[in-house]
Amino acid sequence: MTKINLQFWNLWTTYAIYYFGKVNLSIIIPALLITFKDLNLYNFGLVSLGFMFAYAIGQFLHGQISERFNPYVYITMGLLLSGIANLFMGFVGSFFVMLLMLETFDGFFQSMGWSSVVRANALIQKNDKERDRSSTILGCSYQIGTAVTSLVSAFVVAWWGWQAGFWVASIMLIGRGVTLYLTKPKVDHKPKQTVKKQVRGTITFPIVMSGLSLMVLNMVRYGVMTWLFAYYILEGSHTIAEFGEVSISSFFVFIPLAGVCGTLIYNKFPWKKDITSIIFLSLMGVCWYIFPFADSFTGSLLVLASSAFLYGPHVFLVCTIPTRFKEKDVVASSTGFIDGMGYIGTTIIMMVVPYLVIETQGSWNNVFILWSLISFAAAALVAITYFGHFKDIILQTNEQPLKKKEGKSR
Secondary structure, eight states: OHHHHHHHHHHHHHHHHHGGGTTHHHHHHHHHHHHOTTOOHHHHHHHHHHHHHHHHHHHHHHHHHGGGSOHHHHHHHHHHHHHHHHHHHHHHTTSHHHHHHHHHHHHHHHTTSHHHHHHHHHHHOOSHHHHHHHHHHHHHHHHHHHHHHHHHHHHHHHHHOHHHHHHHHHHHHHHHHHHHHHHOOOOOOOOOSOHHHHHHHHSSHHHHHHHHHHHHHHHHHHHHHHHHHHHHHHHHTOOGGGTTTSHHHHHHHHHHHHHHHHHHHHHHOSSOHHHHHHHHHHHHHHHHHHGGGSOHHHHHHHHHHHHHHHHHHHHIIIIIHHHTTGGGTOHHHHHHHHHHHHHHHHHHHHHHHHHHHHHTTTOOHHHHHHHHHHHHHHHHHHHHHIIIIIHHHHHHHHHHHHHHHHHHHO
8 A cells, every 4th residue: 555655646746747847838928028029929829829739639649659658658758858848948938939849849748748647547546446536636736736836937937037937847847757767666558459449449428528528628727827827917017027026926826726625625525526527617607707897806716716616627527537447448548538628628728818818909808708608618518428428327336236235135
């Protein structure tokens, strides 16, 4: 048990550090906008789109490919390659074309992590109960990773400039890649089925619908992660030097931490995770609907509440649902498919937000209303998936022990 726990936390810390190569851009964007006046929101919308598009394609590919390799080696490769990409961005990040190209590569490298992390966790856990419990805790890794990255990036950019946001990420990613490789356990990673059968087992109703659910949910999650910091900084007319001083930087640390608290509360509800997700997503929609009309203090509380309502359902879609397919040996491939669908939505929101803001002469209200509508859409899709598939499966599973008992009594 001790060995399993140690390896779980090895995976947990690894994926938290992965986020140094993903979240740092949202902190660096406003610094570059302030420093280089010839750059605008559309430029960085394209940069973010390049990253997310490559991440989406990478999830589909890596989810299928990594099913056939040692997941720890695959995770290590992603860390090292992402670290190298961030190293180079620190030298050429002020050049739009170079930044776009390197962020696109970085997105592809970053997508090597999550599906293999979920699969590695499924391999080291002994039974379904341990996998369900650990999957929720594993989902907290990227929430903590987001909080730490936001805080560290804001301070290093304030102290040493935008370049440090890339270079610190590079150090963290490469360092973790080396230590993970040195501490990797021995796991059985031989494929148990053909590629054709693996793909066929992935393209099923519950997995496709879960992917669509995540696609719309990610439009909120990454919309907030990428653009909300810029909204507060630009609306408040702050300078780069103030990044590490203003309360906004500290506030952004609490957003993912609120998500951690929400996830832990989410995990305590006695209902099925599907039903809890529907409720949480609906409440998140209410938060963003009210946000444009709230004062500053109430608005801050609504942002924290929306984060608390978001991450439980997000963990459910990207971690809990894929582990339900362990017996079919498609954990990594289903994770990659669902997450890949999610990042199609992320890619869309990267350009939608700049368009809405610029076309309305700087007004962000339509953005927040859009996030509200999308939240309700995500709740509806989860409901369709549950009542159209998982509810019947759960009922059949619950009835099996009863039939066995009746057979013995006869």
